[in-house]
Amino acid sequence: MTTLTNTRIVLAARPQGRPKPSDFRVESVAIGEPGEGELLLQILYLSLDPYMRGRMNAASSYAKPVEIDGVMEGGTVARVVKSRHAGFAEGDIVLSHSGWQSFAVSDGVGLRKLDPAAAPVTTALGVLGMPGFTAYAGLLTIGRPKAGETVVVAAASGAVGSAVGQIARIKGARAVGIAGGAEKCAFVRQELGFDAVVDHRADNFAEQLKAACPEGIDVYFENVGGAVWDAVFPLLNEFARVPVCGLIAQYNIPVDTGADRLPVLMQQVLHRSLTIRGFIQREFVDQRPAFYREMAEWIASGRVRYREDIVDGIANAPQAFLGLLEGKNFGKLIVRVAG
Amino acid sequence: MTTLTNTRIVLAARPQGRPKPSDFRVESVAIGEPGEGELLLQILYLSLDPYMRGRMNAASSYAKPVEIDGVMEGGTVARVVKSRHAGFAEGDIVLSHSGWQSFAVSDGVGLRKLDPAAAPVTTALGVLGMPGFTAYAGLLTIGRPKAGETVVVAAASGAVGSAVGQIARIKGARAVGIAGGAEKCAFVRQELGFDAVVDHRADNFAEQLKAACPEGIDVYFENVGGAVWDAVFPLLNEFARVPVCGLIAQYNIPVDTGADRLPVLMQQVLHRSLTIRGFIQREFVDQRPAFYREMAEWIASGRVRYREDIVDGIANAPQAFLGLLEGKNFGKLIVRVAG
Numbered sequence: 131m132t133t134l135t136n137t138r139i140v141l142a143a144r145p146q147g148r149p150k151p152s153d154f155r156v157e158s159v160a161i162g163e164p165g166e167g168e169l170l171l172q173i174l175y176l177s178l179d180p181y182m183r184g185r186m187n188a189a190s191s192y193a194k195p196v197e198i199d200g201v202m203e204g205g206t207v208a209r210v211v212k213s214r215h216a217g218f219a220e221g222d223i224v225l226s227h228s229g230w231q232s233f234a235v236s237d238g239v240g241l242r243k244l245d246p247a248a249a250p251v252t253t254a255l256g257v258l259g260m261p262g263f264t265a266y267a268g269l270l271t272i273g274r275p276k277a278g279e280t281v282v283v284a285a286a287s288g289a290v291g292s293a294v295g296q297i298a299r300i301k302g303a304r305a306v307g308i309a310g311g312a313e314k315c316a317f318v319r320q321e322l323g324f325d326a327v328v329d330h331r332a333d334n335f336a337e338q339l340k341a342a343c344p345e346g347i348d349v350y351f352e353n354v355g356g357a358v359w360d361a362v363f364p365l366l367n368e369f370a371r372v373p374v375c376g377l378i379a380q381y382n383i384p385v386d387t388g389a390d391r392l393p394v395l396m397q398q399v400l401h402r403s404l405t406i407r408g409f410i411q412r413e414f415v416d417q418r419p420a421f422y423r424e425m426a427e428w429i430a431s432g433r434v435r436y437r438e439d440i441v442d443g444i445a446n447a448p449q450a451f452l453g454l455l456e457g458k459n460f461g462k463l464i465v466r467v468a469g
Numbered sequence: 470m471t472t473l474t475n476t477r478i479v480l481a482a483r484p485q486g487r488p489k490p491s492d493f494r495v496e497s498v499a500i501g502e503p504g505e506g507e508l509l510l511q512i513l514y515l516s517l518d519p520y521m522r523g524r525m526n527a528a529s530s531y532a533k534p535v536e537i538d539g540v541m542e543g544g545t546v547a548r549v550v551k552s553r554h555a556g557f558a559e560g561d562i563v564l565s566h567s568g569w570q571s572f573a574v575s576d577g578v579g580l581r582k583l584d585p586a587a588a589p590v591t592t593a594l595g596v597l598g599m600p601g602f603t604a605y606a607g608l609l610t611i612g613r614p615k616a617g618e619t620v621v622v623a624a625a626s627g628a629v630g631s632a633v634g635q636i637a638r639i640k641g642a643r644a645v646g647i648a649g650g651a652e653k654c655a656f657v658r659q660e661l662g663f664d665a666v667v668d669h670r671a672d673n674f675a676e677q678l679k680a681a682c683p684e685g686i687d688v689y690f691e692n693v694g695g696a697v698w699d700a701v702f703p704l705l706n707e708f709a710r711v712p713v714c715g716l717i718a719q720y721n722i723p724v725d726t727g728a729d730r731l732p733v734l735m736q737q738v739l740h741r742s743l744t745i746r747g748f749i750q751r752e753f754v755d756q757r758p759a760f761y762r763e764m765a766e767w768i769a770s771g772r773v774r775y776r777e778d779i780v781d782g783i784a785n786a787p788q789a790f791l792g793l794l795e796g797k798n799f800g801k802l803i804v805r806v807a808g
């Protein structure tokens with residue numbers, strides 16, 4: 131067999147503030163043969179997600195940072211091209227966490243077989259994968275929307291936000307989305323069926339948000355932070371719940387030099403009996419079977435719709451990722467690596 | 470019958486920052502006779518609590534502010550001295566919310582009869598009353614300490630803090646108290662049986678707190694805010710819970726001009742999956758029967774101890790309250806109004 135060449139993207143430097151192309155490096159290296167009990171994966175699709183920005187920092191987080199010169203981390207859909215593992219056969223399609231590269235050797239731990247007949251395999255990276263589960267678990271376990279309540283989510287055309295709003299509606303709540311630009315707003319309102327949508331680029335964004343939430347906000351699913359938080363905060367109702375799964379707007383800002391908003395936050399947490407709760411989806415692993423079952427039903431019945439933004443070629447992953455941090459993607463951002 | 474004179478303390482002015490004696494005014498007025506269905510109460514004891522500082526502000530809160538020239542609000546233990554209400558007889562001792570005055574006419578709504586033989590009636594204002602219930606409901610419902618976890622509470626010799634630490638120990642957790650000065654610290658450690666205590670006046674307070682929590686903090690029961698929060702925050706473990714029932718250290722500070730701590734707070738909420746949850750005890754009203762039963766048992770068996778700091782005379786209430794805001798009381802602060 132000819133030696134395969136693995137194209138991989140490694141972390142060249144830790145970004146100061148906003149990452150730039152030179153923080154990444156594309157490498158071509160020979161990929162080894164799988165040993166006994168191992169298998170060789172060809173990556174078909176790579177998921178790009180906001181959490182990856184955190185992995186580029188040395189600072190302690192809930193997960194280990196990517197090492198300098200290490201392959202960037204990420205969820206992937208892959209085809210088994212060679213197997214010396216009893217549990218997998220050549221041609222199997224699996225969900226893996228192989229990172230930003232075109233091939234990987236795996237010992238099979240943590241792989242999940244996918245059925246391409248059941249759903250497009252890319253959904254395992256989005257609506258039927260980690261982002262969809264983040265929406266499902268965070269909204270239902272922490273947000274607990276009741277019928278008639280108002281649920282607000284930003285990045286509403288994205289992988290997590292689109293699922294949050296649609297699940298909220300299934301539970302009888304009113305879904306208000308926040309998105310950037312007329313095209314995304316139209317998609318959120320018309321295609322995803324949110325009850326209202328507000329463009330965060332509008333000059334009077336805070337006013338528009340207030341008008342879109344005449345009875346205040348009962349659940350704010352926090353995945354952006356920054357200016358959106360400032361507009362949401364005054365509208366939170368007594369007993370409002372704020373699941374926090376991401377802060378994309380502040381990932382690139384090392385230090386804020388404005389006035390201290392903490393005392394007012396805590397005062398209002400007290401006065402309005404607010405709940406603010408950070409989470410990572412893996413905390414709720416026991417809910418995954420219910421998620422796969424329910425979400426597949428909702429997709430099949432058309433109650434949950436989704437959009438994917440697919441970029442071609444692993445070498446384009448860094449540029450696509452930089453665009454993601456600026457909201458340039460439109461739907462779940464995925465890199466087609468092969469196939 | 471001779472006309473009775475009611476001595477009452479009214480709000481003379483809304484404080485700017487720290488309240489001062491001139492924000493209060495003592496008045497003597499004739500008290501009317503109870504009408505049909507009413508009763509006349511003589512106040513025996515008045516509870517002084519940190520939440521009253523919030524009621525002095527015009528700013529919106531979870532409760533209505535005291536009006537200018539209105540009687541200061543507060544929980545009281547009173548004796549029925551005249552009754553034209555079928556449910557109450559002369560001589561009955563009741564828990565009421567009659568405020569800072571020596572007499573009050575009531576229609577009976579919201580009164581709770583006390584049995585002086587079951588427990589000293591002053592406990593209805595402290596360990597067996599609102600402060601004790603705040604500790605019980607907030608710690609058990611939001612804090613949910615597990616055996617072996619570390620629970621930290623400030624104002625640990627006070628009405629709420631002392632109950633928090635002792636209930637935490639009953640649940641098998643390790644209780645670390647924060648108090649001001651050697652005398653209070655000794656009381657918390659030796660009389661209340663906390664596992665450790667730290668003096669927040671010490672120069673190296675943050676270091677001492679860290680040393681007292683070698684495995685980090687799983688539950689921080691927040692009732693003070695300010696510098697204590699800054700020392701606690703870095704020690705919070707993954708999945709830590711922070712019930713917020715008060716912020717006495719920041720009640721008097723209208724605006725903080727330091728660096729913005731909000732982004733770091735939210736980042737750590739996310740990275741450490743923290744829960745921050747404000748509450749008022751009345752949210753958990755359905756737990757009150759269990760509280761009365763359990764707390765009475767714990768007091769009877771010596772597992773929960775308490776200390777009261779009793780000041781004589783309604784006219785001394787303002788000065789005692791100003792002292793409370795500075796931590797000058799030692800135990801649950803109560804004014805003996807009569808009897």
